[in-house]
Amino acid sequence: MTVRTILFVNLRRIQREGRESLLAARRLGYKAVLLGRSLPEFAKPLVHEFRQVDTYDREASLAAAREIAAEYDLAGVANFTEIDVQLVAAIAADLGLPGMSETAALRGRNKYAMKDALRHLDGVLPRFAKVQDLAELRAAVEEIGLPAVVKPTGASGSKGIFELRKPDDLDAAMERLTQIAQPDFDPVFRQFGAEFIVEEFLEGDELSVEGFVSGGEVHVVTITDKVTSVPFHLELEHKVPSALPETAWGEIKATTKDIIAGLEFDNCAFHLEAKWGERGLRFIEVAARPAGDYIGSHLVPLATGVDYFENVVRVATGEPLSLDHDRKLNVGLKFVLAERAGRFEEIEGLPAVCGDPGLDHVFYEVAAGTEVALPPQNFGQQRVAAVIASHPERSGLEALLGRISGEVRARVAPVVGHAE
Numbered sequence: 001m002t003v004r005t006i007l008f009v010n011l012r013r014i015q016r017e018g019r020e021s022l023l024a025a026r027r028l029g030y031k032a033v034l035l036g037r038s039l040p041e042f043a044k045p046l047v048h049e050f051r052q053v054d055t056y057d058r059e060a061s062l063a064a065a066r067e068i069a070a071e072y073d074l075a076g077v078a079n080f081t082e083i084d085v086q087l088v089a090a091i092a093a094d095l096g097l098p099g100m101s102e103t104a105a106l107r108g109r110n111k112y113a114m115k116d117a118l119r120h121l122d123g124v125l126p127r128f129a130k131v132q133d134l135a136e137l138r139a140a141v142e143e144i145g146l147p148a149v150v151k152p153t154g155a156s157g158s159k160g161i162f163e164l165r166k167p168d169d170l171d172a173a174m175e176r177l178t179q180i181a182q183p184d185f186d187p188v189f190r191q192f193g194a195e196f197i198v199e200e201f202l203e204g205d206e207l208s209v210e211g212f213v214s215g216g217e218v219h220v221v222t223i224t225d226k227v228t229s230v231p232f233h234l235e236l237e238h239k240v241p242s243a244l245p246e247t248a249w250g251e252i253k254a255t256t257k258d259i260i261a262g263l264e265f266d267n268c269a270f271h272l273e274a275k276w277g278e279r280g281l282r283f284i285e286v287a288a289r290p291a292g293d294y295i296g297s298h299l300v301p302l303a304t305g306v307d308y309f310e311n312v313v314r315v316a317t318g319e320p321l322s323l324d325h326d327r328k329l330n331v332g333l334k335f336v337l338a339e340r341a342g343r344f345e346e347i348e349g350l351p352a353v354c355g356d357p358g359l360d361h362v363f364y365e366v367a368a369g370t371e372v373a374l375p376p377q378n379f380g381q382q383r384v385a386a387v388i389a390s391h392p393e394r395s396g397l398e399a400l401l402g403r404i405s406g407e408v409r410a411r412v413a414p415v416v417g418h419a420e
């Protein structure tokens, strides 16, 4: 029997997640060929072949994918990352593999194109406008009102989320956003650059919807409750499944289907973010890829028994999905954030809490001794570790996560000679 091959385009930055994605392909009996900017050490034994290419260069990447397709019996092309959504759609179209249209992929990547395509949905979107400079932002806020949020149209990972609460905030946010939205600050800005979207500030409980769309059919696997930090909205805590009432689940699932259909997403995992409040579901964004933050790799499988990453491989290759839940456990994650800039030394308090059998995993994201900075200087270093907990009951999970907040903290030493 010939072993079929799946083409991966880059891996998630968090190594555990990247590893889980390659292991999922292997479990399903696929050889993985990786097209990407680099091959991390952990991936070497899991990747059949690595082709180095600058995946920001679409033509070079398409040419490399064609060469790979000439050598291997490719069953599909998969991405687990935000930045590769459009490239993967283009490769799939070029090679005749399951994928989505380029229009859908653009809507997946650009927060303005996304909302623009959903104007027909009643009462779901915040008021919004595209802006490129301070004058445009001021004019837009006249219409939208305060509080509002301004953010880059093409970023992810909470890079450059600015709350606008009073008129003065507009100048400061636009000044900082113009500095941030540069490829030198982060390559995510190579495509859409200094293009921003300003939105009415949505109130309510934050959630995400984890699912798949395959051959036009939308499947919701679960809903995650989420907490983000103030004021820069870094992800702080996730809990699966959401504790919202059944009526909310019903509305969330129905609106999710309308959103995915409106965007014409297909043959992909999706991670939809929204708020649930007095006015029902209000939409923030949806990504055409599996959730990060260990949600897809760990939380969903631990809580439901659905192997989320295996299904990412299935949806990419056109295999039937396997979405039956075999358990009902409450699983949550808490990020440990550095409270100030400096040199990260250690996570304190872990030995005391880790004796609890409900504490499943601890992930260090930053090595001891690394210098860390906080937003708005840096949006990726504040998070130094993540702790996962599980419990048969939601209240038990809350108690465990409460212990992590209360007893676990990052020790960060000041760096002499640096301003904090």
Ligand SMILES: Nc1ncnc2c1ncn2[C@@H]1O[C@H](COP(=O)(O)OP(=O)(O)O)[C@@H](O)[C@H]1O
Pocket: 111, 126, 149, 151, 155, 156, 157, 158, 159, 161, 199, 200, 201, 202, 203, 206, 228, 232, 233, 273, 284, 285
């Ligand atoms: N219109 C909004 N109202 C309230 N909060 C928002 C709004 N837009 C973004 N946020 C907050 O900022 C976070 C990140 O914004 P998002 O658009 O999801 O960008 P990213 O691509 O960085 O995840 C959201 O999860 C939410 O907490």
Ligand SMILES: [Mg+2]
Pocket: 157, 158, 273, 285
């Ligand atoms: Mg988001």
